[in-house]
Amino acid sequence: MDIRPRPRLALTAGEPAGVGPELLARLASIPFDAELVAITDRELLKRAARRCDIQLELLDEDAPAPAISTAVQLRVRHVPLGATERPGHPDPANAAHVLATLAEAADGCLSGRYDAVVTAPLQKASINEAGIAFSGHTEFFAERAGADVVMMLASPELRVALATTHLPLAAVPAAIQADLLTRTLRIVDAELRAKFGIERPRIGVLGLNPHAGESGHLGREEIDIIIPALDRLRDEGMDLLGPLPADTAFVPVMRARYDAVLAMYHDQALPVLKSEAFDRTVNLTLGLPFIRTSVDHGTALDLAGSGRADASSLIAATRMALDLVQRARNNA
Structure with a gap:
């Protein structure tokens, strides 16, 4: 008892x-x-x-x-x-x-x-x-x-963590740096294990630009910053998917491939979450x-x-x- x-x-x-x-x-x-x-x-x-x-x-x-x-x-x-x-x-x-x-x-x-x-x-x-x-x-x-923290919003169907939170959109590209992504993903991975009991978390990572940069034609942040950071964390054993184009990352077949998604900025993923589960979505502070x-x-x-x-x-x-x-x- x-x-x-x-x-x-x-x-x-x-x-x-x-x-x-x-x-x-x-x-x-x-x-x-x-x-x-x-x-x-x-x-x-x-x-x-x-x-x-x-x-x-x-x-x-x-x-x-x-x-x-x-x-x-x-x-x-x-x-x-x-x-x-x-x-x-x-x-x-x-x-x-x-x-x-x-x-x-x-x-x-x-x-x-x-x-x-x-x-x-x-x-x-x-x-x-x-x-x-x-x-x-x-x-x-x-x-x-x-503490170093990460904002996550979660519904029964979807968990979304944010690389940047309350920043003007114009300030986001400069904020997306390898050390930020590394720190954020380590916190998300650790907290999915500790708080949600997920033994090996699968994390989808969105690109910053449309079509995740389109091989550099729509921006180089994916090539120069995001992909190298993800590769280093994969070498540490993290299960990371991406960078993913944000416009297709939330279709059902993609959702089945991750336990949480990391968005690059506040309004990149939250409209999806709030449109389908506004009254069931919870804001958590990880870390x-x-x-x-x-x-x-x-x-x-x-x-x-x-x-x-x-x-x-x-x-x-x-x-x-x-x-x-x-x-x-x-x-x-």
Whole structure:
């Protein structure tokens, strides 16, 4: 019999004026074999629950649960807002609050207080407008943990890792270098083994240019950078396919040949993934010393405050985090 305590997952609410707080309120009503701890402002959650018509009982993080309750329960680690939220209208005064919730979650995972963190969407622009340079969750957690990381988005049917993330398209070609590809593919290979239990991962690698460069006629990055990097990693024993033309890499016959695909830039592969599995796609950060999953959508400011936001992606992210925690426990 397993006598270990149930996994404890940290939840961050993201942008206070977005749909994140309402998604957390909805998530609390879903049964999980885990303790969920929302790291956010208590009153923010109460207001979000009322908008969703949910009777939500908030418990202190380490308080004993009541023996009998008819309300939906959620544990909270309180991080106060800088200013009361106005749904649909992000306020830079809350930038420090948002970053504090991420720091609490990351530090809690690093110390062993939490087994994983699941993040709701935030508004990057609002944080930058507060004078704080910020490019995203992935980069924040990487710096906090001192880790090299890779962004992966996964649905039940497809896993997509990114060589570059939040870069302007014009900056991508210069960023595609052999050392970047080598580091990224080593992380993806290791994490597919460790987190997903794939004994010998098969990774498809997209080319940068149309038709993967067309033998140099449509660009030389494949010939000069990508192919030599892949060949060196194949010599190390990695099972790599490519570089593949992105326009045919996702047809069913090609998908059957790999366990994950590495795209060169953000919008090269993600439209495929999101068009077929938007509500089932989860954002993962590979390479961290803890498990982090997230929704694969934005703050939906047009829906914020309506109580109608769909929590499917957050539910999927929570389930994946819990699955990864259980796999790690079983392999320990």
